[in-house]
Amino acid sequence: MNTMGNRIAEFRKKKGLTQDQLAEQLGISAQAVSKWETDASCPDIGLIPQLSKILGISLDELFGVEPEQSVVLVPEAERKKPDQLLFKVVIDSADGDKIRVNLPFILIKALSGHSDKLPIQMGNLNLSELIDIDQLVAMAEAGLLGQLVEVDSTDGDHIRVFVE
Amino acid sequence: MIMLLEVDKLKIPLPFSGAIIKPILDRYTGFDRDTINILWKALRTATAAFPVWVLTEVQEAGGSHIKITILKNSFYTLAKNKKMCYTEEN
Numbered sequence: 001m002n003t004m005g006n007r008i009a010e011f012r013k014k015k016g017l018t019q020d021q022l023a024e025q026l027g028i029s030a031q032a033v034s035k036w037e038t039d040a041s042c043p044d045i046g047l048i049p050q051l052s053k054i055l056g057i058s059l060d061e062l063f064g065v066e067p068e069q070s071v072v073l074v075p076e077a078e079r080k081k082p083d084q085l086l087f088k089v090v091i092d093s094a095d096g097d098k099i100r101v102n103l104p105f106i107l108i109k110a111l112s113g114h115s116d117k118l119p120i121q122m123g124n125l126n127l128s129e130l131i132d133i134d135q136l137v138a139m140a141e142a143g144l145l146g147q148l149v150e151v152d153s154t155d156g157d158h159i160r161v162f163v164e
Numbered sequence: 165m166i167m168l169l170e171v172d173k174l175k176i177p178l179p180f181s182g183a184i185i186k187p188i189l190d191r192y193t194g195f196d197r198d199t200i201n202i203l204w205k206a207l208r209t210a211t212a213a214f215p216v217w218v219l220t221e222v223q224e225a226g227g228s229h230i231k232i233t234i235l236k237n238s239f240y241t242l243a244k245n246k247k248m249c250y251t252e253e254n
Contacts, residue, residue, distance in 0.1 A: 093225075096224075099221075102214075104209075107206045107210050
């Protein structure tokens, strides 16, 4: 699945769409889709966002960009000051809601040790039950950056915590 | 400091001060007064480090968009600069 055409065909089939159906949703001809999939041509740049949305994939996936290393250990000399660090909580719920929460490290640090008293409730999820905040603080202090937590809940919610 | 609540096209600026936030923390958490003071201090420090801090952003499957931003600016500064419309970068 190296070429763009192969990727479009693969994701289209995964989505259960025919070339005609994909073409109809994009307002183009089925022949155009066929040409993409055989790498005879490429999608117009204006169609790319809509195409990725219909296929339910990110632009990186569409273009075949490999994900960056999810976690890096930053040498002590190159680390940001703690007050410049940001925890990003990314929740993609099973219902289709997208929730983004940005919490400065200094705030998380102030919460550590007390997280049991603070109900960090997002939808049906109590994050303080799912995620060990004290452990996250320790990891960030040790110089770990990137995606530190990834949780797939039984309800189908997808939760990730990044430190940047 | 200002908490800017955005619900779709509606923008509601609210004061973000100790007089408002501390009682909320007192009411909805089990924290004692000292911990609340520490948290409030951390909030103020965080706002200094991130002058335009997008605390949360929710895009509901139904189409609604909700965003809460904490701004270091005062109402006076916002009015003076007419910066009620902003981007994450500024």
